[in-house]
Structures are given as structure tokens and as C-alpha cells.
Amino acid sequence: MILLDELKKRLREHVQRNGLKSSTRRDLILEALTTLGPHVTADQLLRAVRERDERVGAATVYRTLRILQECDIIVERRFEGGASLYELVDDSHHDHLICVECKCIIEFDDDAVERAQEKVALKFGFELHYHRHELYGLCAKCLKKRGAKPGATAR
């Protein structure tokens, strides 16, 4: 669970540092983000926020999402097809297994992978900010459903 207050504080600081102003709408959006699941589309977020305040416009959601990205509260993810998904960074340390068939998303967190990629960054003199690591394929369930079908190579 993420501490909402911690996030609000981070947002407030960002707002002050950049001569912006705080607003009720923005807080509402941030709250909705912590309530909804780990991967939210702008549209899902909009609907959720509108349940509490139906006058909120889509533009505000997008504008707020951009601000939240700037202060590292969320990360935008563009999986294949469709709209972007947004994710709280506190959640985003993990990576994803995505089933190409049923579209389910399994989250994982593997130290070996993490360490390996840090080494790669070092090798190229890169300062790592964040990463995305997505493995696409068939999940166990879909695999079973297919029975003894063709199959595929790893990668």
C-alpha cells in the first residue's frame, strides 16, 4: 500500500517548486490513482474521478497525469495496442508478463534481472532512471487451453 499523504506531499512540493498551484481536482485524481488497480488508463481514471465529481474533464486528467509523471509519482506505460497505462512508481519496481492471448498481466520482480540491467547501464555510462521490461507470450492457462498446439521458441 502506498501512503497517499506521502504522494500528496511530493506533489505539493513539485507544485511549489515550479510556481504552479494546487487544486482540488488534482488531489482527487491522485486519490483515485491510489484506489484503482496498478494499471489504469486515462479513461478509467476519468470515470473513477467523475463518480466523485462529474464535472471533471478528460483534459484535466491528461494534464494532471503529465504533472504526476514530472514529479515521479507515476510512470506511463505503453503496452501493445490501445491506450497508455499509468502506474504508481512505488508499484513500478516490478516487471510484466503479458499473455498475448487472454491479455492477462502477471507482475514479477526478479533480482537477478534487476542486477543484470544495472550492470548494463554501468557499462554504457548510463544513469538509470527507470525501466520497462515486458515478456510477451502465452500464460499457463492459455497454454493448457491450446492443448498440444504448435508451440514457440523462447525469447
Next chain:
Amino acid sequence: MILLDELKKRLREHVQRNGLKSSTRRDLILEALTTLGPHVTADQLLRAVRERDERVGAATVYRTLRILQECDIIVERRFEGGASLYELVDDSHHDHLICVECKCIIEFDDDAVERAQEKVALKFGFELHYHRHELYGLCAKCLKKRGAKPGATAR
């Protein structure tokens, strides 16, 4: 270097297997793909193809790109912002370091990472088809340009 003939053959087989027909335009697009760099947008591809045949339409490029994905000749990649990039799969075994400042893309290939992710897939009973692994941050050049600036945490 990828063998263009090998790719053409794969395309031809896919076409026959699915009751499609081959076409000059499609071959042209495939050729352009092997000529241009490792990451091409649909638009870049369109321009390149038009240098050889100016009557080609954007729709054809998109339709062809979809077919080429179906027969595993290319992979679509949606990095942050902007249009999709397409990449020949023979090239796509590597992953990417992407500079958030200058937008440069460094390709890398790390066995430790590869092995680690295969292990993860196995753990979840996943059949891996392909993956994407992108590390975002500041490249060495931009890092130097910034001098002794704030910095960031790893991830």
C-alpha cells in the same frame, strides 16, 4: 546483415499459407525495411518507399507492416511518445537503453538478462514469445553536459 532473400521467402510462404497474394509494393516495403536503420516509423518507411515509387499510400505501409508482424519478420515497438517503431526480428534480440534527454537509443544484448528472464517465464509456466526491455535514463553524453547536477536513483 539480414538476408533479404530469406525474409522474402518467409513472406512468400506466409502469403501462400494464408491464401494471400504477393505484390510488388510489399516486396518494396520489405526491401526498404532492410535498408533503413534498426528502428523505423511507418512514416519514415513510407517516405523511403516513395522514393522508389511515389504512388504508394500510407495505408499500404500499415497493412504490410501488419502482415510482416504476422509472419514474424518484424516487431512493433511502442517507446514513449510518438509513433510506433518497427524492427526486423533478426535484429530484435537486443534490448535498449534510451536517453530521456537526447532521445538517443543504444542497443545492448546481455546474456545474464536473457537467462534471468527465461527463468522467470518458466517459474510462471509462461511460454515466452518475445520481450521488450527498455532502460530509460541519461546517456553518458547528456550526463557530462549536465555537469554536477542533481542526479537520480537507479531503477
Next chain:
DNA sequence: TTGGCTGCAAATCCTTTGCAGAGGT
């Protein structure tokens, strides 16, 4: 009071689709 925030609608950007004609088998 000032300058940022907001909703709305229009505008963009990238990609897909419908349709009538061209082209491959």
C-alpha cells in the same frame, strides 16, 4: 489582482477502414 487551473470543443497525431478500381494467379 494575478496567473494558474478547468471544461469544452476543436485540433492533432497515428493508424485503421470503406470503397472502387488495379493487379496477381
Next chain:
DNA sequence: ACCTCTGCAAAGGATTTGCAGCCAA
């Protein structure tokens, strides 16, 4: 001939932007 491929233009979906009024500092 038959059915796919193509260009064109229109449609689509997601996101951004211009503008006039609202609101926080």
C-alpha cells in the same frame, strides 16, 4: 474470372491545445 491488393479519403481513438471563465495564493 476471382479475389486480393491498392490509393484515396474519411473515420477512429487517444491525447493535446486554444479559449474564456473559475479559483487559489
